[in-house]
Amino acid sequence: MASELRxxxxxxxxxxxxxxxxxxxxxxxxxxxxxxxPLCGDRATIYLRLEQDTIRDASFEGxxxxxxxxxxxxxxxxxxxxxxxxxxxxxxxxxxxxxGSPEQADAAVRELGKLKVFAGVSEFPARVKCATLAWHxxxxxxEGGSETATTTEKD
Ligand code: ZN
Numbered sequence: 617m618a619s620e621l622r623x624x625x626x627x628x629x630x631x632x633x634x635x636x637x638x639x640x641x642x643x644x645x646x647x648x649x650x651x652x653x654p655l656c657g658d659r660a661t662i663y664l665r666l667e668q669d670t671i672r673d674a675s676f677e678g679x680x681x682x683x684x685x686x687x688x689x690x691x692x693x694x695x696x697x698x699x700x701x702x703x704x705x706x707x708x709x710x711x712x713x714x715x716g717s718p719e720q721a722d723a724a725v726r727e728l729g730k731l732k733v734f735a736g737v738s739e740f741p742a743r744v745k746c747a748t749l750a751w752h753x754x755x756x757x758x759e760g761g762s763e764t765a766t767t768t769e770k771d
């Protein structure tokens with residue numbers, strides 16, 4: 617990874633860890649799911665407010681490491697205004713960015729905007745699940761599941 621991207625990564629993670637965006641619960645009428653990453657102990661609750669097929673608002677609560685917090689914070693920002701289909705496509709691109717081959721990751725970067733800084737995580741395989749926890753949890757909120765999403769399944 618280019619050193620400027622690495623610096624940007626550290627900067628962005630720090631910023632979102634200190635000042636998490638959309639860190640709040642949502643009340644009735646929102647879709648919600650809980651996630652747990654047993655490898656690190658991260659916990660996240662993701663809230664989505666959907667209007668027909670569009671995510672109008674997204675927020676989270678959680679306790680976890682800086683990567684899981686920053687990832688949830690940035691994800692909630694990125695989801696607002698997107699449709700379900702777009703949100704799931706973004707999840708796929710994000711997942712590819714940190715677990716795919718360098719060629720696949722290059723292609724994913726184009727769809728990800730600011731989220732591309734998480735490319736830094738691919739250098740630390742043990743932290744991949746910290747970064748994807750919020751996304752897995754978002755997906756189960758979209759699917760309306762009430763079960764806890766864990767990162768232990770094949771992902
Ligand atoms: Zn973690």
